[in-house]
Amino acid sequence: MPETTRTPQPTEAGPARRSLGTGPGRLLVALYGIFTVAAASRSLYQLLAQFDRAPLAYGLSAGSALVYGFITFSLVRGGEGARRAAFACCALELLGVFGIGTWTLLDPSAFPDATVWSDYGMGYLFIPVFLPVTGLLWLRRSRTERTTA
Amino acid sequence: MIDALTIAVAVTALALAAWCGFAAFRDQPTKDWHFIGMGLVSLLGIVQLVIAVVQLSRGVSPDKGTALFVSYLLGAAACVPATGFMSLSERTRWGSATVAAGAVVLAVLEVRLFDIWGGGSA
Numbered sequence: 535m536p537e538t539t540r541t542p543q544p545t546e547a548g549p550a551r552r553s554l555g556t557g558p559g560r561l562l563v564a565l566y567g568i569f570t571v572a573a574a575s576r577s578l579y580q581l582l583a584q585f586d587r588a589p590l591a592y593g594l595s596a597g598s599a600l601v602y603g604f605i606t607f608s609l610v611r612g613g614e615g616a617r618r619a620a621f622a623c624c625a626l627e628l629l630g631v632f633g634i635g636t637w638t639l640l641d642p643s644a645f646p647d648a649t650v651w652s653d654y655g656m657g658y659l660f661i662p663v664f665l666p667v668t669g670l671l672w673l674r675r676s677r678t679e680r681t682t683a
Numbered sequence: 684m685i686d687a688l689t690i691a692v693a694v695t696a697l698a699l700a701a702w703c704g705f706a707a708f709r710d711q712p713t714k715d716w717h718f719i720g721m722g723l724v725s726l727l728g729i730v731q732l733v734i735a736v737v738q739l740s741r742g743v744s745p746d747k748g749t750a751l752f753v754s755y756l757l758g759a760a761a762c763v764p765a766t767g768f769m770s771l772s773e774r775t776r777w778g779s780a781t782v783a784a785g786a787v788v789l790a791v792l793e794v795r796l797f798d799i800w801g802g803g804s805a
Binding site for chain 2: 556557558559560561563564565567568571572575579583659
């Protein structure tokens, strides 16, 4: 993204702001960006065009779009605060994938239409399951690098 | 016409994904030749967008809704250029991996476009 992630930006605290969107993080930014656009446009379209059909599913899709968007933003922004926030959101995302995935299997009648996280993200090649796991690993590694540096 | 183009975009996108994935595997950033490849795939995506819009304006409508179709078309056209720009400022193997991921997503979008248009029947 346009932000100059390569040159460390000094913050008021003194140490350079840790960048989260370079190296392997760049791939994560791309994937999270794609999922933000996918989930957001999907839920927007569904909420506008066919809200009555499956309000619960579409509402949950919109929620997942917000989570994806926030993580993308945090990864691009960088810094310790953003890292913590993104970490919490990745955990929430993982919880959401497993929670909603299980919910759709136990009670299919509540979901006349699919969400991004239905059946553990099967419709999206299970990427919704792998993405938060890699996200958590990457964010954790960024912290250990920071403390050793 | 549009079916053939959809298949062509999907196949070239997969080829680009394999090529850039190989570069990432060999620990190389994207090079000029890769960007030429991305340009070709992006061009095909734009040609597809234009032809589809012309078809739509002639009154042909996709099986599963025009709004859905157009949003997938826009996503498909933007996919490779966007990841290409991201790899410009990431001169490591991870830039190549990003482009490979974008190209795979493009191929998946083409499969969905094929479904939405009602592949084979139009």
